Amino acid sequence: MIIAVDATGGEHAPHQIVKGAIKAAQEYKIEIALVGKRAILHVLAGRYINKPWLTIVNASQVIGPRESPIEAVRSKPKSSIVVGTNLVRDGAASAFVSAGNTGAVVCSALLNLGKIKGIERPAIGSIININTAAPVLLIDSGANADCRPNHLVQFAQLGAIYTKEILGVTSPRVALLNNGEEKTKGNRLIQESYNLLKKTNLNFIGNVEGQNISKGTVDVLVTDGFTGNIVLKTIEGLGDTFLKLRDVGRVLSNVSHLQGRAFLFDVGLGSLVKRIDYREYGGACLLGVNGNIIIAHGRSQAKAIRNSIGLAKQSVDLGISQILKEQNYANYRHR
Amino acid sequence: MIIAVDATGGEHAPHQIVKGAIKAAQEYKIEIALVGKRAILHVLAGRYINKPWLTIVNASQVIGPRESPIEAVRSKPKSSIVVGTNLVRDGAASAFVSAGNTGAVVCSALLNLGKIKGIERPAIGSIININTAAPVLLIDSGANADCRPNHLVQFAQLGAIYTKEILGVTSPRVALLNNGEEKTKGNRLIQESYNLLKKTNLNFIGNVEGQNISKGTVDVLVTDGFTGNIVLKTIEGLGDTFLKLRDVGRVLSNVSHLQGRAFLFDVGLGSLVKRIDYREYGGACLLGVNGNIIIAHGRSQAKAIRNSIGLAKQSVDLGISQILKEQNYANYRHR
Numbered sequence: 001m002i003i004a005v006d007a008t009g010g011e012h013a014p015h016q017i018v019k020g021a022i023k024a025a026q027e028y029k030i031e032i033a034l035v036g037k038r039a040i041l042h043v044l045a046g047r048y049i050n051k052p053w054l055t056i057v058n059a060s061q062v063i064g065p066r067e068s069p070i071e072a073v074r075s076k077p078k079s080s081i082v083v084g085t086n087l088v089r090d091g092a093a094s095a096f097v098s099a100g101n102t103g104a105v106v107c108s109a110l111l112n113l114g115k116i117k118g119i120e121r122p123a124i125g126s127i128i129n130i131n132t133a134a135p136v137l138l139i140d141s142g143a144n145a146d147c148r149p150n151h152l153v154q155f156a157q158l159g160a161i162y163t164k165e166i167l168g169v170t171s172p173r174v175a176l177l178n179n180g181e182e183k184t185k186g187n188r189l190i191q192e193s194y195n196l197l198k199k200t201n202l203n204f205i206g207n208v209e210g211q212n213i214s215k216g217t218v219d220v221l222v223t224d225g226f227t228g229n230i231v232l233k234t235i236e237g238l239g240d241t242f243l244k245l246r247d248v249g250r251v252l253s254n255v256s257h258l259q260g261r262a263f264l265f266d267v268g269l270g271s272l273v274k275r276i277d278y279r280e281y282g283g284a285c286l287l288g289v290n291g292n293i294i295i296a297h298g299r300s301q302a303k304a305i306r307n308s309i310g311l312a313k314q315s316v317d318l319g320i321s322q323i324l325k326e327q328n329y330a331n332y333r334h335r
Numbered sequence: 336m337i338i339a340v341d342a343t344g345g346e347h348a349p350h351q352i353v354k355g356a357i358k359a360a361q362e363y364k365i366e367i368a369l370v371g372k373r374a375i376l377h378v379l380a381g382r383y384i385n386k387p388w389l390t391i392v393n394a395s396q397v398i399g400p401r402e403s404p405i406e407a408v409r410s411k412p413k414s415s416i417v418v419g420t421n422l423v424r425d426g427a428a429s430a431f432v433s434a435g436n437t438g439a440v441v442c443s444a445l446l447n448l449g450k451i452k453g454i455e456r457p458a459i460g461s462i463i464n465i466n467t468a469a470p471v472l473l474i475d476s477g478a479n480a481d482c483r484p485n486h487l488v489q490f491a492q493l494g495a496i497y498t499k500e501i502l503g504v505t506s507p508r509v510a511l512l513n514n515g516e517e518k519t520k521g522n523r524l525i526q527e528s529y530n531l532l533k534k535t536n537l538n539f540i541g542n543v544e545g546q547n548i549s550k551g552t553v554d555v556l557v558t559d560g561f562t563g564n565i566v567l568k569t570i571e572g573l574g575d576t577f578l579k580l581r582d583v584g585r586v587l588s589n590v591s592h593l594q595g596r597a598f599l600f601d602v603g604l605g606s607l608v609k610r611i612d613y614r615e616y617g618g619a620c621l622l623g624v625n626g627n628i629i630i631a632h633g634r635s636q637a638k639a640i641r642n643s644i645g646l647a648k649q650s651v652d653l654g655i656s657q658i659l660k661e662q663n664y665a666n667y668r669h670r
Contacts, residue, residue, distance in 0.1 A: 210568025233545025
């Protein structure tokens with residue numbers, strides 16, 4: 001299995017990306033294709049450069065984080081994002097992982113891999129595990145800012161299959177993220193989506209509110225990409241606040257409370273911070289395109305890249321992309 | 336100053352509401368008008384019933400949390416929500432505090448108090464102080480699920496004045512909550528609102544993402560009520576998770592780590608939990624109507640009700656409702 005990795009994308013590229021990719025190759029026993037400027041990667045990959053599990057794929061152009069996705073993808077065919085996507089299209093890689101411009105990754109996947117039949121818009125499915133006993137898939141968490149009810153139904157379908165396959169949930173509970181539980185609550189998009197979802201064979205449990213993300217009452221949380229992205233980043237901001245607490249804890253534990261730091265971890269703050277710290281977080285699948293595309297957080301450091309590659313490997317092992325492709329979305333039957 | 340309090344609304348009504356209201360009366364040296372079923376309130380208010388600072392105002396009807404706001408308000412003129420709002424309309428009370436059906440409170444305020452000139456939609460402004468050094472006003476946090484760009488500009492105007500008055504911020508930094516910082520990011524609503532806000536005299540700093548809620552980079556965070564409500568409740572859900580950590584900490588500190596609990600508070604977890612625990616949280620102002628209306632969280636217990644009454648008192652002391660009324664929203668000049 002070869003996983004292509006965008007060595008150019010993200011705040012900590014290329015150094016942390018290369019580091020995480022090498023770690024993943026060794027740990028998961030897979031082959032890595034690093035996509036980026038050859039000369040730089042040769043230096044960074046150093047003594048691993050001649051290993052049989054490492055390939056360098058040259059990509060001379062760079063798409064910046066603030067570039068307009070569609071223009072960038074069209075005008076930069078030699079960018080790491082486009083080259084990486086095309087490795088998947090051509091079968092040279094089983095998956096592509098990028099921490100670069102999310103819009104550009106989505107756009108390149110749309111243009112170069114194409115959508116699967118029955119899906120009008122691919123969506124990003126992010127697994128949130130604030131509650132380790134019951135992780136939640138938030139879909140769409142950022143690919144589509146403006147959505148129609150049809151799109152949300154398709155996100156629900158993609159999300160239900162994905163959750164079943166990757167989290168092993170037999171009959172995933174699907175809900176709409178809303179500002180109230182009642183059927184009459186919500187904006188027009190959610191109210192119309194509610195009526196459509198009622199007609200599917202999904203295990204649709206209705207509307208849930210924001211606090212349910214950490215309560216274990218739902219498996220697939222369906223939302224438009226605008227709201228989903230804001231929710232993810234709100235959680236991220238709180239994660240930063242807790243990181244600071246943890247750091248204060250470290251300092252204090254050196255000064256006066258000898259057992260302090262251990263205590264902080266005993267009560268679960270350490271692991272909670274880890275679970276919501278996006279610098280370590282393992283990326284998210286772009287669902288609904290012909291191929292396995294993993295979108296890593298722009299702030300990913302080596303650990304997050306390793307974890308994202310782990311998610312890519314898992315997706316390939318489970319055949320996620322193929323399974324999603326084989327569904328009949330127009331006449332959906334929940335398996 | 337008489338503050339009317341809805342003794343019927345919220346999960347913990349009437350007991351916790353009455354308890355909190357009595358506490359507030361004693362602490363803030365104000366008069367309270369408890370609105371609800373007379374017989375019940377006479378029993379609950381017990382030995383305070385003849386105090387000069389306590390009045391019971393009978394309201395024989397109840398609006399439930401799941402009732403349709405407009406129908407409930409129209410069909411139940413003797414409900415605590417309608418009676419309480421009318422005390423403000425008639426000048427018998429300076430403010431009304433309710434933890435009841437939020438939609439019904441908004442609807443009753445619209446129908447009975449009316450909107451102030453230049454404001455098409457009143458909005459809920461919630462102060463979020465995850466970061467104590469820099470609280471953020473989230474507006475609208477739940478009154479309007481579907482909004483137009485005009486509405487968001489008015490929310491920004493209301494929010495800027497409110498923040499200046501209540502938090503003492505001279506030139507509040509106003510931003511749109513978005514899924515990216517660039518001008519081109521966001522859904523259509525946000526993109527159009529961005530262009531309108533650029534033309535105002537507000538200190539508009541552009542778009543910010545979800546993580547900025549806890550970063551102290553913005554004073555007034557403008558959003559539609561659908562997104563705002565979901566963000567608030569996402570934070571609330573995380574608050575619950577931390578409450579659990581705190582409780583685990585309490586148990587552990589009895590067993591093995593003697594200094595554990597103190598340590599948890601030293602690093603700030605105790606106070607953070609308090610700041611985002613909605614059972615203690617002090618409510619939010621409904622801005623844009625003719626009168627001071629405070630919306631308390633449905634899960635409010637006595638402390639939260641006391642704090643909400645404190646916010647009502649502050650609003651009355653500062654003359655918030657009057658100040659907002661005197662603005663020219665069509666030709667806005669930032670003061």
